[in-house]
Amino acid sequence: MTFTQVYKKLLKHYGRQHWWPAETPFEVMVGAILTQNTAWTNVERAIARLESRSCLTPQAILEAPLSELVECLKPSGYFNLKAQRLRNYCQWYIDAGEFPCLSCINTDALRKQLLAVNGIGPETADDILLYAFERPVFVIDAYTRRIFSRLKLLASDANYEVLRHQFETGLQMDVAVFNEYHALIVRHAKDVCKKRPDCADCCLVHICLFCEE
Ligand code: SF4
Incomplete structure (x- = not known):
């Protein structure tokens, strides 16, 4: 499983999130x-x-x-x-x-x-x-750590810069993708991959290793 595969599944499931919600x-x-x-x-x-x-x-x-x-x-x-x-x-x-x-x-x-x-x-x-500023920089937050450590793609306690580097090298340096991906991560963490995850309703369940623990 790759960062790109996860992105495609989230995008297909949730659609575009139209971030950031601001006028300027x-x-x-x-x-x-x-x-x-x-x-x-x-x-x-x-x-x-x-x-x-x-x-x-x-x-x-x-x-x-x-x-x-x-x-x-x-x-x-x-x-x-x-x-x-x-x-x-x-x-x-x-x-x-x-x-x-x-x-x-x-x-x-x-x-x-x-x-x-x-x-x-x-x-x-x-x-x-x-x-x-629309620069190709990947945002790491607690939701990113939670989802991707459950997917076994990242270590949840890794240094911020290490995680950012992993995303940025694992994807094309594309502002539009980085923009959409972070928004999708937030959506998925709030709706499904919560502290107590709803794995039965998850679009990533077939590629996630969390349930095998
Ligand atoms: S299967 Fe469960 S743990 Fe894995 S991403 Fe989905 S909700 Fe999170």
Whole structure:
């Protein structure tokens, strides 16, 4: 079994997921920061609050009183921490010249810059690279670890960079495929391959080794 075979089965079963659910690249970036440790529905509520107060630009986020920013972010949880992270990100983003300048930087250098921003870890950086900047970077999250360790394609406790490298070398470096694959992984983990998996309803059951344990 290969990463490509799993991708084809998931795509055939679920269809396209149309990610990332956002209007602009900057909204993707905000969503990537706010989605840390919370469900997407909570992120949507926080983004709607930012939008309703005309706070969905890097300048507006930096200029807003901290109390107002925190109020907007409350639905996303960890709101004090996320307000500070969002401000850190926006300061870096403006200082770096925003999207037009950043989109001219090569992927490795841009990833290094993102990881240097306080509060931006590998998963958030890779969400931003893939879904905002459309770079061929594979996002690894807890869902990826769960599904692919059950499929015996990955070790669940392996280092983030090792897992990312395995996906990126196991697939064609194609932004559209990376985009769709991560979205399908999230869908499959939420719907079927949950903490207690519904293997009887799984489109991967015939290639999965989990049930043989
Ligand atoms: S067969 Fe079960 S463990 Fe394997 S991928 Fe499907 S739901 Fe997950």
